[in-house]
Amino acid sequence: MHVPDGFLDAPTSIATGAVAVVAVGVALRGARRELDDKTAPLAGLVAAFVFATQMLNFPVGAGTSGHLMGGALAAVLVGPWTGVLCVSVVLIVQSLLFADGGITALGTNILLMAVTTVVVGWFVSRVLIKVLPKRVGLVAPAAAIGAFVSVPAAASVFTALYAVGGTADISLTTLATAMLGWHTLIGLGEGVITFLAVGAILAVRPDLVYAARGVIAERDLVIKPRESVA
Amino acid sequence: MTSTATKKRVPFRWVALGIAVVALLLAGVVSYYASANPDGLMHVAGKTGFLDSASEHGTADGPLAGYDTKGVDDARLSGGLAGVIGTVVVLVLAGGLVLLVRRRPTDSSDEA
DSSP, X not given: OOOOTTSBOHHHHHHHXXXXXXXXXXXXXXXXXXXXXXXXXXXXXXXXXHHHHHTOOEEEETTEEEOOOOHHHHHHHHOXXXXXXXXXXXXXXXXXXXXXXXXXXXXXXXXXXXXXXXXHXXXXXXXXXXXXXXXXXXXXXXXXXXXXXXXXXXXXXXXXXXXXXXXXXXXXXXXXXXXXXXXXXXXXXXXXXXXXXXXXXXXXXXGGOGGGHHHHHHHHHHHHHHXXXX | OHXXXXXXXXXXXXXXXXXXXXXXXXXXXXXXXXXXXXXXXXXXXXXXXXXXXXXXXXXXXXXXGGGOOTTOOOHHHHHHHHHHHHHHHHHHHXXXXXXXXXXXXXXXXXXX
């Protein structure tokens, strides 16, 4: 979903740029609380993994492809603030080094792929983890559903931005329908990849998954009385 | 049960190595087999009729533009090398940023 230069007009691009700067600034502050001995060493690796996985466009039919955005994945693994930072670094490197995503559209792309997918992916996963039974096995499915929802959410934000500052005179209804339809399909891929990646880390070291902390703490509370009896 | 689970747990360096190796393989090798079709946004832009409004990228002549390494003719090698370089650059930048964020003073001492 890397928006190139020219899709959105200058005022909109400046506005999304300002929003992105504020969001990254807030994330820099928020990340201090998240970054501990477990999340800090993992964050760089998560960003690298998101970059690598974003290169893997998967076909979704009719000559179209999609790729992971990674916001939900990063948020679940290292926390939402750190997640915003991780995906932002990926997007900046992609734009400057690989000419993927316009330079004037960098703010737009950070808003879509680093902020929207993290916020929506984290919120949905978090609510599900809280509502579902406290089992480590349910964290990866919750993350997958959050990831799935985050993609059409980002597509909706793009449509809204295009309605405000799109440079071509097109039917917004057609745009909204097409963006939502294709990105719901792409979201399925996002969900599968997120499920596999979160599931793999949970299988070897559940304590490293930021979103699983409440679940693991809950389990410890169940185990403790047994130890005191013995 | 908790203590045995703690004893048996995989050391962090193995997890880190695992993620790094998977990322490098995906970017360096598997990326060659990725779909070359336009992604959702570009496909919609083409169908809806605003693809032409995209202007040329400011760094379109860069040495790694388009995930191809300039001067490397073999497509597999050119893309793979670009992927590996990108993965390492992101790892270093994001890892470095996190170190800087952690080293900054905490909220309480900051505002005191």
